[in-house]
Amino acid sequence: MAGAGATALAGALSACSGSTLGADKGSAAKSAKLTLPAYAKETLAKPDLSAPGTDPAYLRYPSTTPRSTKGTPGDGKKINAITSTWSLMPPGMASNSYWQELNKRLGSVLAMDVVNGNLGDGYAGKLEALIAAGDLGDMVWIPTNGGALSKPLQLMQAKFHDLTGYLSGDAVKDFPNLANLPTYSWKSAVMGGALYGPVVTYGRLGQVYVVNSKFWEPVGGIAFSSAQDFLDKGKDLLDAKRKKYVLEPAYVNHVHMFAEWHGATSGWRTHNGKLQHMFEQPEYAAAIEFGAKVFKANLFWPDANVADAIDKVAGGQQLGAYVQSYPGYRVDLQTQPFTLDVIVPFAATPGAKPVFDMGTGALGFTAIPTTVPKARIKTLLNVLDYLAAPFGSEERKFLDNGIEGRHYTMGLGGAIRPTALGKAEAVTTAQPVATLCQGPEYLYVPGNDTALRLAFATQKKLLAIAQTSASLGYYSDTALSKNASLTTTMYDLVSDIVSGRKPMSAWAPAVKQWRSGGGDAMRHEYGDAIAKG
Structure with missing residues (x-):
């Protein structure tokens, strides 16, 4: 989870500023007509507290956590991803047991190039350099509506696959966890009448x-x-x-x-x-x-x-x-x-x-460069589907917390307690992973019912105005x-x-x-x- 929320990227991506591509003057009309991904709700854990518009709240972690995906999503090949964090940078893969375990569960090495989103124009500058070098890897996080990137529509049309055929309407049901993402959040992944990637859903409260x-x-x-x-x-x-x-x-x-x-x-x-x-x-x-x-x-x-x-x-x-x-x-x-x-x-x-x-309900989306062969697109979407696992699933329990006994322990009443290693590895690595894709929001404060009830009550007060x-x-x-x-x-x-x-x-x-x-x-x-x- 991007702990500091959606950040305004300062600076602009100038690599495309000299492009001869013209502006797509009909993009708004095309986008309005696009069929968004069909919503197929997936509830693996019944919340203890719920109300219209609020995030589902859980006083205890579910005692059973079934899998929400089948098999191993990766293809054994390295996946180079560009993503961001708003907190401490995670330890490198070689010394990070959470990251290593994630690679095993994905069936591919997720080689993340992590940029700190708190560093002004750091992310835009990074993309500028990679575009100039023709090195965008396999997955790229794109801030909502291009963030502060210059000519984002032209950038998407020139450098990234149009994934409408894979995600629009019922097609998204091939990826059940992506189909579980709220409809409102998908609008942030639409540009020029096309869907350019799985949305990075985010709570709608601002x-x-x-x-x-x-x-x-x-x-x-x-x-x-x-x-x-x-x-x-x-x-x-x-x-x-x-x-x-x-x-x-x-x-x-x-x-x-x-x-x-x-x-x-x-x-x-x-x-x-x-x-x-x-x-x-x-x-x-x-x-x-x-x-x-x-x-x-x-x-x-x-x-x-x-x-x-x-x-x-x-x-x-x-x-x-x-x-x-x-x-x-x-x-x-x-x-x-x-x-x-x-x-x-x-x-x-x-x-x-x-x-x-209220916010837009999204941090942006993750796009796949056109340098990636079309034959590999479904594999990458399956990986992102894994990262979008919902609360109550085995995948989400690992993605948010790491390995039991190493990164966290289970306390009384099903309270997950992060260890020192968990804070150093799982917490810091989970954030840039979640910036690529994550499941719907939920409220869970391990071992602190008072804080959870306070947060839930505050949500209702905020929603009232x-x-x-x-x-x-x-x-x-x-x-x-x-x-x-x-x-x-x-x-x-x-x-x-x-x-x-x-x-x-x-x-x-x-x-x-x-x-x-x-x-x-x-x-x-x-x-x-x-x-x-």
């Missing part, structure tokens, strides 16, 4: 404010009457001399949290009968202004490159909150020795209607080609304004440039798609 409640106890906990109340309590907790700060220095992520308090919609919403983007919403501008106040109050950790925010928050001594994807928070609950809580969005000002933004972008499920050619670069430019300005490098007055002119540079075109294209249903 970013959350994660805290250790003990940090906030001196000011009465994490209940806030307004944004000003949050700011005032943060000032009371600040102790710079003891290196005790309130927030990690991820300015854009924090503005997103503040925007939810003010009632801004992430992405697009319908306002006065017209689509309105987040950047145009006055509530988002108010969130940026509040972020600048938080910065001036010195609540952010002073080193913008802090790498261990999760540990500082979990320890309860140095940081009060960090922003995490909800699926990442689920992982943190499993790996941190403290019960972490979440600040549910509240009204920033009297009359404000707080919201919680949840909203999705009006554009979700619709296509825009301009968004595909320009949204990543336009968003990066605007987010850079958000960071500059929050940190005091630029004034708030710079925001309105930037919004006008965003509109003329592609924002208005996206509005028109999404509007047409929504009108056509």
